[in-house]
Amino acid sequence: MKLERSSALLGAFAVGAVTLAGCGSDNNSSTGTSGGSTAAESSASCTGKENLSGAGSSAQKNAMDSFTAAYISACSAKGKKVNVAYNPSGSGDGRTQFIAEQIDFAGSDSAIKDEQAAQAKQRCGGNDAWNLPLVFGPISLAYNIEGVDRLVLDGETAAKVFNGGITKWNDPAIAALNRGVALPDTDITVFVRSDSSGTTDNFQQYLAAAAPQAWTQGAGSDFKGGVGQGAKGSAGVAQSVAGTPGAIGYVEKSFADQNKLRSAEIDNGAGPVELSAATASKAIAGAQFTAEGSMNLALDLKSTYQTKAAGVYPLILATYEIVCSKGYDADTSAAVKSFLTSAVNEGQSGLEQLGYVPLPNDFKAKAAASIEAIG
Template identity: 35%
Template sequence: MNRTIFRRAMVPGVAALAMTLTACGGDTSEGDSANADGGDTGSSENTAGDDASSLSGSLAGAGASSQGAAMEAWIAGFAGVAPDVTVTYDPIGSGGGRDQFTSGGVAFAGSDAYLDEEEVSAAQETCGGDFIEFPAYISPIAVAYNLPGVEELNLSPSVMAQIFDMQITQWNDPAIQELNEGVELPDMAITPVHRSDESGTTENFVDYLSQAAPEDWSYEVSGDWPVQGGEAAAQTQGVAQALNGGEGTIGYLDASQVGDLGVASVQVGEEFVAYSPEASAAAVDAAERVEGRGEHSYAIDLPRDTEESGVYPIVLVSYQLACTSYDDANTAELVQGFFSYLISEEGQQMAAEHAGSAPISETLRGNAQEAIDAISAG
């Protein structure tokens, strides 16, 4: 895809649904459930934990709400290996996180899209040099619906595009019925739900529609939802609330927030593929690294129009962003320690258990660690 340059968004002082996730002094009241059965916490295999045990101080990040559940698990787990470190993360959305990072407001950020050209320049200026970006959270974007009595739903890229473009407006439309033989679809209006805020989840979903259904989706790929109408909601949690709050709704959101909603299977070639961490990881394995970026950028472009069996193409790859150089040596060490933990086998397993994400590959882990090792004090 051609990476769209984002318009600058004003970062809200207080996000209505913002949450602060804290790990400090062994008190994991903000995430104790995430830490209760997090696998081999403190395992001798976790060299990141061994190195982090002597760290102390505070570290602030912000960004993608899709990473919220995973970040909660990472912060809680990191508390077990670095009890004197306080980590906070404000899930204000990808656009807000990138804006805060590139302006120097936070030490690290989470983003559902890699930096665009304008943001690359801003990051380099703020960091006083290079920056790092690598995928650490891989998750399917679920197309979730609230349709009582309909337990399974198949959708093709074309039909999905027409639904979200407000061209197909009834659930019993012949185009939907043809894909779901034997399913009794109600004569009910469809209410598409989309993100109201600039969102990497939106950009990934729109990128899928533009690649997989180009004849039915002509909008520019962007983090801003392009269609007028439907229902808008802020952040991942807001979309989930909107879907749960109204029958006949359909929307896109990180799979970790689906809950009891129905989830559509997506047509890929001649089959319909349900979302899963494994099917999402298969899409990432088929992706190519974006050329012409910094040495420590592991940005990738995903093949959304694939017809390969078993691949779920509506996948969200969420990045971690940090500087390669910080003015404060302790901040550099804290970012290194926390990032090393979240890409470790333990950290990825924590995210998989509590957010339903797909653990990154050994190759990606090695690349990310190389970038993390490049962090230093300027």
């Protein structure tokens, strides 16, 4: 099944800077504006335990703050006090904490699978853990080159930059994609995630799919390119690139925007494509599920990463909430379902201004059905 775009996704949106809470903070109780339905109309039950805990993906930190604010507002309107403490400690750490029963749900930019999925099944009392993508976000190849307002890369050049095959900004391969641009004869400073990260996994999956001959290091949550300086979290990478002339890194668009970084255009074979809501939406429209008809909504993005369709920005990620399909105690189950119901509905409004692409309507319905089925 392909995800169809809603008409709302076809328009470009203005991306505004938002204040990012400290990367180590787990207090998300600040107020905010909920969207979609009004608080009084929210379908969230606001039942179950008062305080939920989550950890993981820093890519979805800004979205999680917005989800939490919308949930608090919706439940306050119903006379209920709730809170969600989310620590953006990285996708790998979130999955580990979820398996260890230290948190109620994990945020992850890649689906839980293989050995970790088996471990999560034990944590969930013999029941499967589900991957529920509630936010889509394009990944920016964010760069800091003085005087270069427009930079074009393709999968092969990006792969060689991030594995050390290209070390100068005026390398002939980059120059060929940027004719007429005065590229400096300076070293490229690469920044990568130092923590285990789903963003890293998605980025490396893209490189492996788009440039299999240039990127032979494989994928995974830990960076395998062998070059670069490590920085903690998406915020850390973006801040490092912003403070280092000649730098490049991979971060979600929201973090690139917050740090006023330019994003390279990607030439996927049909000409350069800038990172925008419209071009990312076209990529999302081509995404496919790994298992049709399942309540576990993990996605297979390989075909998206390999696309040669015109006007499609191929480097996107789906960021998941990992939850037990069954196996929670009654109070936790009710609270998890209530929070995610709010997130998939009124929580989606306003994500555009945070640099994300909201769920297409047909996918929103599938996510809502999976949330309702949590036991």
